[in-house]
Amino acid sequence: MNLFKTKTTSSIIAEERLKLILVQDRSLLPPDKFEQMKEDIINIISNYFNINTADIIINIQRESRKTILEAIVPVLSVKRTTR
Amino acid sequence: MGRTIVVTAGKGGVGKTTVTANLGASLSKLGNKVVVVDMDIGLRNLDVVMGLENRVVYNIMDISDGKCKINQALVRDKRLPGLFLLPASQIHTKDDINIDKIVEIISTIENSFDYVLLDSPAGIEKGFESASAPAKEALIIVTPDVSAVRDADRVIGILENRGILAIALIVNRYDINLVNKKKMLNANSIVDILGLDLIGMIPEDKTVIDSTNRGELLINYANGSFAFKAFENISRRIEGEDIPFLNLNSQSKGIFGLFRRRR
Numbered sequence: 001m002n003l004f005k006t007k008t009t010s011s012i013i014a015e016e017r018l019k020l021i022l023v024q025d026r027s028l029l030p031p032d033k034f035e036q037m038k039e040d041i042i043n044i045i046s047n048y049f050n051i052n053t054a055d056i057i058i059n060i061q062r063e064s065r066k067t068i069l070e071a072i073v074p075v076l077s078v079k080r081t082t083r
Numbered sequence: 084m085g086r087t088i089v090v091t092a093g094k095g096g097v098g099k100t101t102v103t104a105n106l107g108a109s110l111s112k113l114g115n116k117v118v119v120v121d122m123d124i125g126l127r128n129l130d131v132v133m134g135l136e137n138r139v140v141y142n143i144m145d146i147s148d149g150k151c152k153i154n155q156a157l158v159r160d161k162r163l164p165g166l167f168l169l170p171a172s173q174i175h176t177k178d179d180i181n182i183d184k185i186v187e188i189i190s191t192i193e194n195s196f197d198y199v200l201l202d203s204p205a206g207i208e209k210g211f212e213s214a215s216a217p218a219k220e221a222l223i224i225v226t227p228d229v230s231a232v233r234d235a236d237r238v239i240g241i242l243e244n245r246g247i248l249a250i251a252l253i254v255n256r257y258d259i260n261l262v263n264k265k266k267m268l269n270a271n272s273i274v275d276i277l278g279l280d281l282i283g284m285i286p287e288d289k290t291v292i293d294s295t296n297r298g299e300l301l302i303n304y305a306n307g308s309f310a311f312k313a314f315e316n317i318s319r320r321i322e323g324e325d326i327p328f329l330n331l332n333s334q335s336k337g338i339f340g341l342f343r344r345r346r
Contacts, residue, residue: 009265014229015272021229022236022276 027060027067034060041071050076085116085196087189088321089218089247093234095205097226098255101295102285103202104132105311106222108300109318111166115197118157118167120189122214123204124180127171134298135160135168144172147184153192162303167196177210189217198321207241215242220249223279226256227268236277251282253317258287259331283317285310286331 029037038058045051057072090103100123107119121129124144130136141156160166169192172179193199203214215221221242225231235252242250254270261267274281285291288310294301301311309329316326 011262011265011268011272014268015276018229018232018268018276021233025233025236026240 024067029060045073046079048079049073050079052076085193085199086220087193087199087201087218088220088222089201089203089215090222090224091203091211091215091238091242092205092224092231093207093211093238094226094231097224097231098285099205099224100128100132100202101291102222102224102253102255102314103200104129105301105314106318106321107166107198107200108160108163108302109311109314110198110200110321111160111163112302112315113318113322114165115322116165116167116195117198117200118169118192118196119200119202120169120192121171122185122201122210124171124210124213125173125176126204127173129202130158130168130170131298132295133160133168133300135170136298139168139170142170142172143185143188144175144179146188147181153188162300177204177208177213180209180213182209182213182216185213186217207238211238211241215245215247218247220251221247222251222253222282223277224253224255225273225277227254227258227262227270227273229268232268232273232276239277239279250279252277252279253282254284256287257284257331263332281328282320283313284328284331285313285317286329 041058042051042053042056051073055074059070061068061070090099090106092099103119107117111117119129119133120143121127122143123129127142130139135158138158141151143156145151146153146156156169158168158170160168189199189201201214201218204210223235223239225235239250252274254273257270258267262269270281270284286309288308290301290305290308291310294304297304301308301314305311309331313329316329319326
């Protein structure tokens, strides 16, 4: 414990919390846009790979300081046309 | 043609109705013809805040339903020439609102007024949608706390998506003593966080509650108060004047502050 540590005032805490909360809030896509993005991603990938669309997992994860878009796309094979 | 401005917030209880009423009064004092519209269908309150509850005959839903003409529903505030109220219905719910009709009514009213102030209900549902649909400009009301600022951010996003880009911020119930002690969010921080232009700060002021209790507007009841001065300045900034912000620090210095401020 640091006895000399000055106590952070609550307005500073409020400000920092708000900044964090808003970064997260602003990174949220409305459900219809999210579905649209999912479709767009699938379309692009299927130009190059044969994939099974039902196996694809796409989600947005929020950690304390960042938002991560995660996509798990099991690839069946490379598209013949691109080889 | 008049300017149609929605007064909104997201969060409830931050002072949308009080701001709408007193800003309407200040704008009319500057010589404008102003109508304040209660868009909180089913939970009307602008009439009581203004002390006009006994004079309400028709309301905006009656116009929408074709039961009366616009002029029949407008209530003139006899204390201020040029200030009118268009009340909300108390018996309908937000589901009964026909947004296209509301937009049509407001655009008709716009032609004979300088300002149309739309008092939005809390929330981001249909009530808010119908209050913001006719507007080209918005005033966002926040109190200096995390929940009000967060909700405001959400509302700003929705308004911008709808093409309303002229949005200004009013920080309400600002307590300069708490701000100085760093126990309340500073208005500048809120401006930074939300990325909007600040058009005014209204100090926490007991005359606001007192005048609302009586159904009086600050202009008639407490026109020496800091809150009134803040409204007056905001209305002049809306008119395009470049008015410096009030030095709220003189608020805590009592009457001497007032003298010094006037110079």
